[in-house]
Amino acid sequence: MERIEEEMMSENKFLTLAIETSCDETSIAVLSGDREVLSNIISSQIEIHKAYGGVVPEIASRHHLDNINLVLEEALGEAKIKLKDVDLIGVTSGPGLVGALLIGLATAKAIAYASRKPLIGVHHIMGHICANYIAHKELEPPFLAVVVSGGHTNIVDVTGYNTYQVLGRTRDDAAGEAFDKVARVLGLGYPGGPKIDELAKSGNPQAIAFKRVYLEKDSYDFSFSGIKTGVLNYLNTQKLLGEPIQRADVAASFQLAVVEVIVNKAIKAAQEMKRDKIVLAGGVAANSLLRRLFEEACEKADLKLYYPPPILCTDNAAMIGCAAHYRYQAGFVDDMSLDAYPNLKL
Amino acid sequence: MIMLAIETTSKLASVAIRDKLGNIYEETSTEKLSHLQNLIPMIDTLLMRCQLQLSDIDLIAVSKGPGSFTGIRIGIATAKALAQFLEIRVISVPTLHAMAYSHEEYDGVLCPMIDARRGQVYGAAYRWENSNEGRSCFEILKPGPYMEAEFRTLLEEARKGRELQFLGEESQRAINVAKLGFDLYNKGAEVDFYQIGPEYMRKAEAEQKLEEKAKTT
Numbered sequence A: 001m002e003r004i005e006e007e008m009m010s011e012n013k014f015l016t017l018a019i020e021t022s023c024d025e026t027s028i029a030v031l032s033g034d035r036e037v038l039s040n041i042i043s044s045q046i047e048i049h050k051a052y053g054g055v056v057p058e059i060a061s062r063h064h065l066d067n068i069n070l071v072l073e074e075a076l077g078e079a080k081i082k083l084k085d086v087d088l089i090g091v092t093s094g095p096g097l098v099g100a101l102l103i104g105l106a107t108a109k110a111i112a113y114a115s116r117k118p119l120i121g122v123h124h125i126m127g128h129i130c131a132n133y134i135a136h137k138e139l140e141p142p143f144l145a146v147v148v149s150g151g152h153t154n155i156v157d158v159t160g161y162n163t164y165q166v167l168g169r170t171r172d173d174a175a176g177e178a179f180d181k182v183a184r185v186l187g188l189g190y191p192g193g194p195k196i197d198e199l200a201k202s203g204n205p206q207a208i209a210f211k212r213v214y215l216e217k218d219s220y221d222f223s224f225s226g227i228k229t230g231v232l233n234y235l236n237t238q239k240l241l242g243e244p245i246q247r248a249d250v251a252a253s254f255q256l257a258v259v260e261v262i263v264n265k266a267i268k269a270a271q272e273m274k275r276d277k278i279v280l281a282g283g284v285a286a287n288s289l290l291r292r293l294f295e296e297a298c299e300k301a302d303l304k305l306y307y308p309p310p311i312l313c314t315d316n317a318a319m320i321g322c323a324a325h326y327r328y329q330a331g332f333v334d335d336m337s338l339d340a341y342p343n344l345k346l
Numbered sequence B: 001m002i003m004l005a006i007e008t009t010s011k012l013a014s015v016a017i018r019d020k021l022g023n024i025y026e027e028t029s030t031e032k033l034s035h036l037q038n039l040i041p042m043i044d045t046l047l048m049r050c051q052l053q054l055s056d057i058d059l060i061a062v063s064k065g066p067g068s069f070t071g072i073r074i075g076i077a078t079a080k081a082l083a084q085f086l087e088i089r090v091i092s093v094p095t096l097h098a099m100a101y102s103h104e105e106y107d108g109v110l111c112p113m114i115d116a117r118r119g120q121v122y123g124a125a126y127r128w129e130n131s132n133e134g135r136s137c138f139e140i141l142k143p144g145p146y147m148e149a150e151f152r153t154l155l156e157e158a159r160k161g162r163e164l165q166f167l168g169e170e171s172q173r174a175i176n177v178a179k180l181g182f183d184l185y186n187k188g189a190e191v192d193f194y195q196i197g198p199e200y201m202r203k204a205e206a207e208q209k210l211e212e213k214a215k216t217t
């Protein structure tokens, strides 16, 4: 009798513990089933790294180690479960900062080993895409995913929960990286994305015509390294001419130049792959212009648009837990030799 | 009391178990710098060799540094998470001091030393002496980061003409962590997992530079 009850319990509530430490966020989440988030604790180090104008890997690693066990306690507490109740452990295994990744991995492996529960290594980008499953319970593959973050700019054709094809990627800087660099040039500080987004609201996006880089005609790849130089050249020229610099105009024009290319390429890809849904993911998916232009373009092209709320756009463990759950269902389980893969390919 | 000891501060990782009778069993990695991959499998092999379950472990001793920053973190993260799951306490063991436990019979001065690069060493000096409680290890030069030349001068003063033996990586082993760990346990040094942390002995380079910049401006 007791045993049946126990089984019922575990069947109703399959609990996944997920850990994400690939960059400067220490995050641990508990999920029930595939999409129900019981807790999603995110301890951000942004304030610490601000003084350095970017994430310092050694400092990030140190803080992950100092924080992770308390973040774990908090995640378990909020989910009202014990570590021994967990059925599955998911953890980001790459890509990311190797020293940061390994704090999450060492912790996840120790827990999986001690609890004799399956361990799943998760690709960080797959996690970002899965954030949309959490936010939109009805969403199912296939769809076209656009992943835009500090480290990535990818157009991905998602054909199933564990099957996907990368159609385009950045050949140099990620979109978020370009935002950070231009923010630095404009003296806006770190992190650049939200600062440019904010300043651009009071600027004229048509003021300066920064070059849009589309690469070869049929390519879905991106290149954003040139635009920083474009912004620098513009600023220098203005200085030489003794003209005043309208930082808001620069921010708005730069932002439009980046976002326009992403939107146009994504719409074209969705049409070519015959997808009726576009799904945004990654930190830059929180950018207000990106969302607005995608909304307009998707309406025109008769595509459905999905994106997660800002809290699920940033690096968080709930998205890793969701991805881990789908990998587990498909039979991908890792063993105790799981390592950190800083350059893991999608 | 059964203790698990973890040493990941050098190129080769090792783990040890000290059983109720005081026997120490050790497992050493043969692969350099793959601690994250090898640590748990090594613990598993060692437990099997000792015919123990992980749940039989009462206490975890972990080498806290100095040494490889990455290595230190893998050991401590693993120790903390195991302790958190098993609800047991931990002992953080100073690495240089543990290295001196590789030569308990030696009567001269033991000098554990780890290359810290940029002309620096992490070093210390110890001496084993007989006392009322048996043989004990005494510190005669404080563990710390030293400029190489400075360290040699201080060591020369501290040794007072006694015979000297340098200890390197070959002494960074879990068996020594287990030995010192047990001595510390007898002194009541075990704590909750969230109270332990690494002993880097050096700030992150970026942090150092930022502080220097703040000083000059």
Ligand SMILES: [Zn+2]
Pocket (backbone or CB within 6 Å): A124, A128, A149, A282, A283, A314, A315
């Ligand atoms: Zn991310």
